[in-house]
Amino acid sequence: MTNLLKPEISPFIVMEILEEAQKLERIGKKIIHLEIGEPTEEVDEKIVKNGLKALKEKKYKYSSSLGIPELRKLISDDYKTNFNLNIQPERIIVTSGSSAAILLAILSSTKINEEIIIIDPHYPCYPQIIKILGRDIKTFKTYEMENYQIDINKLKKIISKKTKALIVNSPANPTGVSQSDSILKKLSNLNIQIISDEIYQGLSIDYPLNTILKHDLSNSIVVNGFSKYYSMTGWRLGYLIMPKRLIRYAQKLQQNMFICAPTISQHAATGCYKISKKNKDFLIKKYKKNRDFLIKELKKMNIDINYKPDSAFYIFCDMSNYTKNSLNLCKDILDKVGLALAPGIDFGKDYKKFIRISYASTFSDIQEGMALLHSYLKKYIK
Amino acid sequence: MTNLLKPEISPFIVMEILEEAQKLERIGKKIIHLEIGEPTEEVDEKIVKNGLKALKEKKYKYSSSLGIPELRKLISDDYKTNFNLNIQPERIIVTSGSSAAILLAILSSTKINEEIIIIDPHYPCYPQIIKILGRDIKTFKTYEMENYQIDINKLKKIISKKTKALIVNSPANPTGVSQSDSILKKLSNLNIQIISDEIYQGLSIDYPLNTILKHDLSNSIVVNGFSKYYSMTGWRLGYLIMPKRLIRYAQKLQQNMFICAPTISQHAATGCYKISKKNKDFLIKKYKKNRDFLIKELKKMNIDINYKPDSAFYIFCDMSNYTKNSLNLCKDILDKVGLALAPGIDFGKDYKKFIRISYASTFSDIQEGMALLHSYLKKYIK
Numbered sequence: 155m156t157n158l159l160k161p162e163i164s165p166f167i168v169m170e171i172l173e174e175a176q177k178l179e180r181i182g183k184k185i186i187h188l189e190i191g192e193p194t195e196e197v198d199e200k201i202v203k204n205g206l207k208a209l210k211e212k213k214y215k216y217s218s219s220l221g222i223p224e225l226r227k228l229i230s231d232d233y234k235t236n237f238n239l240n241i242q243p244e245r246i247i248v249t250s251g252s253s254a255a256i257l258l259a260i261l262s263s264t265k266i267n268e269e270i271i272i273i274d275p276h277y278p279c280y281p282q283i284i285k286i287l288g289r290d291i292k293t294f295k296t297y298e299m300e301n302y303q304i305d306i307n308k309l310k311k312i313i314s315k316k317t318k319a320l321i322v323n324s325p326a327n328p329t330g331v332s333q334s335d336s337i338l339k340k341l342s343n344l345n346i347q348i349i350s351d352e353i354y355q356g357l358s359i360d361y362p363l364n365t366i367l368k369h370d371l372s373n374s375i376v377v378n379g380f381s382k383y384y385s386m387t388g389w390r391l392g393y394l395i396m397p398k399r400l401i402r403y404a405q406k407l408q409q410n411m412f413i414c415a416p417t418i419s420q421h422a423a424t425g426c427y428k429i430s431k432k433n434k435d436f437l438i439k440k441y442k443k444n445r446d447f448l449i450k451e452l453k454k455m456n457i458d459i460n461y462k463p464d465s466a467f468y469i470f471c472d473m474s475n476y477t478k479n480s481l482n483l484c485k486d487i488l489d490k491v492g493l494a495l496a497p498g499i500d501f502g503k504d505y506k507k508f509i510r511i512s513y514a515s516t517f518s519d520i521q522e523g524m525a526l527l528h529s530y531l532k533k534y535i536k
Numbered sequence: 537m538t539n540l541l542k543p544e545i546s547p548f549i550v551m552e553i554l555e556e557a558q559k560l561e562r563i564g565k566k567i568i569h570l571e572i573g574e575p576t577e578e579v580d581e582k583i584v585k586n587g588l589k590a591l592k593e594k595k596y597k598y599s600s601s602l603g604i605p606e607l608r609k610l611i612s613d614d615y616k617t618n619f620n621l622n623i624q625p626e627r628i629i630v631t632s633g634s635s636a637a638i639l640l641a642i643l644s645s646t647k648i649n650e651e652i653i654i655i656d657p658h659y660p661c662y663p664q665i666i667k668i669l670g671r672d673i674k675t676f677k678t679y680e681m682e683n684y685q686i687d688i689n690k691l692k693k694i695i696s697k698k699t700k701a702l703i704v705n706s707p708a709n710p711t712g713v714s715q716s717d718s719i720l721k722k723l724s725n726l727n728i729q730i731i732s733d734e735i736y737q738g739l740s741i742d743y744p745l746n747t748i749l750k751h752d753l754s755n756s757i758v759v760n761g762f763s764k765y766y767s768m769t770g771w772r773l774g775y776l777i778m779p780k781r782l783i784r785y786a787q788k789l790q791q792n793m794f795i796c797a798p799t800i801s802q803h804a805a806t807g808c809y810k811i812s813k814k815n816k817d818f819l820i821k822k823y824k825k826n827r828d829f830l831i832k833e834l835k836k837m838n839i840d841i842n843y844k845p846d847s848a849f850y851i852f853c854d855m856s857n858y859t860k861n862s863l864n865l866c867k868d869i870l871d872k873v874g875l876a877l878a879p880g881i882d883f884g885k886d887y888k889k890f891i892r893i894s895y896a897s898t899f900s901d902i903q904e905g906m907a908l909l910h911s912y913l914k915k916y917i918k
Contacts, residue, residue, distance in 0.1 A: 160647050163788040169601065192598055202591060205800070209587050214770045216574055219551065250632045250772060253794050265542050266648060266670045282792040288648045288670050388596045388799030390632060390772070406545040410664035412635050416798045417770030418587070 161285040166278055168496040168510075171484055175494040186523040189484075189494040191327060191468070193385040193514040195437065198429050201384065205422030213421050217414045219405060221248025221393070225420050228427045229393060239367055245396050247408055248415045252353045252379035252392030256283060256321075257411070259375045259394060262404045263347040264289055264318045270349075271312070271320040273304060275470060275501035275508075277327045277351070292317065295504065298472065301461045302331040306340040319347040322366070325354035328501045328510040329470045330445075330463035332361060335368075342370035349375045353392070354466035356383035356434075359442045361464055373397050380419075382466075382514075384426050389419040441467055444513035444520050451524040452511075455531055467514040470498070474507040476535050484509060490534060493526040543667040548660055550878040550892075553866055557876040568905040571866075571876040573709060573850070575767040575896040577819065580811050583766065587804030595803050599796045601787060603630025603775070607802050610809045611775060621749055627778050629790055630797045634735045634761035634774030638665060638703075639793070641757045641776060644786045645729040646671055646700045653694070653702040655686060657852060657883035657890075659709045659733070674699065677886065680854065683843045684713040688722040701729040704748070707736035710883045710892040711852045712827075712845035714743060717750075724752035731757045735774070736848035738765035738816075741824045743846055755779050762801075764848075764896075766808050771801040823849055826895035826902050833906040837913055849896040852880070856889040858917050866891060872916060875908040 168189055175185045208214065220226065226243040233241045249255040256279070264270060266288040272280045274295040284291050294309055296302040304322070322341055324333040333341075341348055350366040355378060358364070366374045379392025392415075396404050408414070448469055449459050456475055463469045477483040481497040488494050498508025513520055550571055557567045590596065602608065608625040615623045631637040638661070646652060648670040654662045656677040666673050676691055678684040686704070704723055706715040715723075723730055732748040737760055740746070748756045761774025774797075778786050790796070830851055831841050838857055845851045859865040863879040870876050880890025895902055 163785065163792065165788055166791045169791055190598075196594065197596060205591050206588065209584060209591070212578065214579060214768070216572075216769045250636075250798075251795060254632075257793060261668060279792040282788075286643060286789060286793065386596070387598045388796065390794075390796075390798045403545065406547055406664075407668060409548045409551055410545065410661040411639060411668065412772075413633060414770065414772070416632075416772045416801060418800065419798060 163282050163286065167481065167500045168278070171488065171494055171496065174485070175488060178488070178492065183492055185488070185492045185494055186519050186526060187494050188511050188513070188515055188520065188523045189496045191382075191512055191514065192387050193382065193467070194516055194519070195385040195514070197385050198425065198433065200425035200428045201386065201422050202425075204425035205418055208418045208421035214417050217417045217420055219409045219414050221246065221415060222417070222420045225424050228424055232427060233365070233367070236363060237365060237368055239371060241367065241395055245398065245401055247394045247396060247401070247404055248420055249379075249392045249394055249408070250412055250415045251381065251390040252351070252377050253279070254412055254415075255377040255379065255392045255394040256349070256351065257287070258404050258407050259349045259377055260284065260287055260289065260319070261407055262396070262400045263349065263375060268318040269314070269316040271317060273322060275328055275498070275505055277323055278500040280321055290316070293502065298461045302326065302329045304333060304337050304341070306337060310344070313344065313346060317346055319349055320344070321349045321351060323351040324364070325357060325465035327354070327466060328468050328496070329461070330466045330468035331461065332358060332364065332465050335364060338364065338366045339369040342366055342374060347375065348373070349377065351377040353377060353379050354382050357438070357441065357467060358465040359438060359445060360462070367395065375400070380423050380426060384423070386419070386423065389422065390416055391419040391423055440517070441513060444515070444517055445469065447517070448511060448513055448520060448524065451528070455528055467512055469511045469513065470501070471509050471511060472507060473509055476531065477507060480507055480509050486534070487527065487530050491526040491530045493523050493530070545664050545668065549863065549882045550660070553870065553876055553878065556867070557870060560870070560874065565874055567870070567874045567876055568901050568908060569876050570893050570895070570897055570902065570905045571878045573764075573894055573896065574769050575764065575849070576898055576901070577767040577896070579767050580807065580815065582807035582810045583768065583804050584807075586807035587800055590800045590803035596799050599799045599802055601791045601796050603628065603797060604799070604802045607806050610806055614809060615747070615749070618745060619747060619750055621753060623749065623777055627780065627783055629776045629778065629783070629786055630802055631761075631774045631776055631790070632794055632797045633763065633772040634733070634759050635661070636794055636797075637759040637761065637774045637776040638731070638733065639669070640786050640789050641731045641759055642666065642669055642671065642701070643789055644778070644782045645731065645757060650700040651696070651698040653699060655704060657710055657880070657887055659705055660882040662703055672698070675884065680843045684708065684711045686715060686719050686723070688719060692726070695726065695728060699728055701731055702726070703731045703733060705733040706746070707739060707847035709736070709848060710850050710878070711843070712848045712850035713843065714740060714746065714847050717746060720746065720748045721751040724748055724756060729757065730755070731759065733759040735759060735761050736764050739820070739823065739849060740847040741820060741827060742844070749777065757782070762805050762808060766805070768801070768805065771804065772798055773801040773805055822899070823895060826897070826899055827851065829899070830893060830895055830902060830906065833910070837910055849894055851893045851895065852883070853891050853893060854889060855891050858913065859889060862889055862891050868916070869909065869912050873908040873912045875905050875912070
């Protein structure tokens with residue numbers, strides 16, 4: 155049988171690093187993980203408690219395709235509390251992770267061969283998903299010296315008749331930067347469908363949390379979920395907020411493609427809205443401590459962070475002082491000192507000299523990781 | 537903003553019936569549910585126990601994109617035990633329900649605009665998913681008088697250069713029929729990619745369980761999962777068995793589109809392989825009793841089942857003695873006597889006079905359902 159596969163899908167390079175790290179761990183080597191975007195935080199006991207309760211009460215049948223009404227109401231209430239916005243539960247679809255939400259968002263708002271703009275540096279899966287679904291990609295670059303903010307005037311120039319949607323990720327992976335409120339507002343005034351991936355919402359250290367819905371309550375598509383802020387990664391639970399004109403179409407996609415999101419996870423996630431303010435503040439304090447320590451230590455190693463990573467537990471580091479190929483560098487650092495880091499190439503073709511450091515880790519791991527990086531650079535590079 | 541949505545996705549009509557039924561339930565009306573393909577069986581305590589254990593042991597982080605090694609090994613062992621087949625765990629991808637497995641199967645083996653054959657009557661989601669992914673559909677009809685078996689010679693005539701894959705569902709929704717072993721063998725000899733959806737595997741009343749892998753160990757794609765035989769519907773857990781040539785591509789799709797299947801569900805599902813033979817036999821006995829009772833009762837109402845529904849807890853009934861439009865009939869039966877049934881139109885355009893009855897229900901509900909149908913037909917039709 156001939157194998158005419160298309161499109162070509164890039165592997166997730168950070169996953170290859172992770173697998174290499176796990177291989178080393180299996181032979182007894184200690185590895186410090188600062189490569190993956192997965193919080194080491196424990197899931198709050200209120201979430202676990204509701205999960206256990208759901209299991210014991212046999213709440214594990216198919217749910218409504220849109221999600222359990224209780225969770226959709228709580229999400230709606232949360233937008234009221236946080237932003238004084240009225241998002242009717244009817245506009246909310248609970249999904250199998252924010253991944254499924256992105257799929258539904260793209261499929262609901264664009265057609266095959268239409269063009270979607272993504273912002274460089276980008277979450278690695280965006281271009282792959284767009285290719286898989288047969289849509290075209292246009293990239294728009296942002297720069298460290300501009301604090302990775304989107305230059306709206308430049309952006310307008312690349313929007314063509316073929317352009318149907320734009321995916322913005324704020325706070326962003328891999329930079330840990332939020333777009334300013336005025337940029338979000340300007341984005342919402344462009345005449346294309348905005349898909350606002352707000353999966354890192356809440357993980358803001360320097361600014362209040364934000365949403366594009368503040369500026370465009372009725373037209374934006376919002377992707378969000380429970381994996382990052384609530385650390386519910388393996389629970390596979392996200393949600394979509396859809397414009398009314400698209401909700402019915404998206405529901406039909408959900409029915410046919412996914413049936414529903416995992417039911418136990420949905421019941422567990424109702425516990426998210428009972429977490430105390432004290433615990434939430436404590437989380438952000440921890441991340442602030444991690445970030446500030448990292449920036450200080452990196453500076454000591456002559457790795458200057460010339461922008462403000464204000465959120466989303468990532469720092470994107472220009473390593474051009476040390477390498478022309480950060481993939482090789484990451485592999486060598488892992489091999490020599492047991493520190494796992496994400497190579498920049500995952501986030502766009504122009505980032506071959508960058509690495510991403512995740513600080514969704516423990517402070518002691520970050521301390522140890524920085525000591526390892528320091529010793530590596532001293533011993534093997536300088 | 538103009539809304540140029542495409543393709544047109546049909547709603548899942550049985551879901552509309554279900555929602556109507558739930559509306560009636562909310563105003564206090566009692567409804568007998570024989571419409572949905574969801575077992576009322578409780579999930580085995582061994583599964584729940586492992587789920588609780590995973591939660592307590594905090595096993596809820598992202599898993600490997602292919603699934604936890606333990607579960608993939610157990611699936612592999614199960615094929616060894618049941619069929620004496622060696623399926624290496626490397627060929628198995630654990631997915632978010634068999635729905636995600638179908639998406640990955642289609643995306644791995646076909647391109648946009650290529651043609652996929654589905655067998656009529658069909659699972660409602662197949663044509664929708666194929667359309668959503670931009671592939672073309674060709675339908676091949678099977679007939680009650682031929683026991684819904686695929687006529688391979690006729691099938692060969694509709695295979696063209698454009699045809700890249702065929703989805704076969706055996707045991708099948710909505711007929712509850714298994715393709716004979718010799719037909720499976722002949723399918724595996726066609727020069728197109730076979731996607732064998734075996735989600736009802738194990739739910740065989742009259743024949744031993746089967747798989748296309750017996751005839752084509754290396755080329756078929758198999759879709760399977762835990763929702764039907766193990767009643768783990770809301771857990772969203774399925775799996776794919778891929779040919780070696782496609783496994784890497786499918787893994788990249790999984791990484792980008794889904795990250796991984798729900799981790800707690802994966803750990804829970806390891807309990808499936810500890811269920812006693814006695815309990816498994818008891819389940820099939822129960823389904824046999826339900827089915828035999830149904831056929832006998834339907835005959836009394838002049839609804840003859842002229843084929844052998846040997847598996848998969850469904851009976852597909854030709855209601856042409858009573859109606860030209862079974863959707864209206866189903867709505868009226870629900871409205872008048874509180875019995876929910878699935879209209880045939882969900883399963884193909886030629887089935888407007890059919891209804892599907894699910895017997896994955898309790899015997900007493902089936903008894904009551906048949907009494908209601910009898911009283912309805914007597915009072916409102918004859």
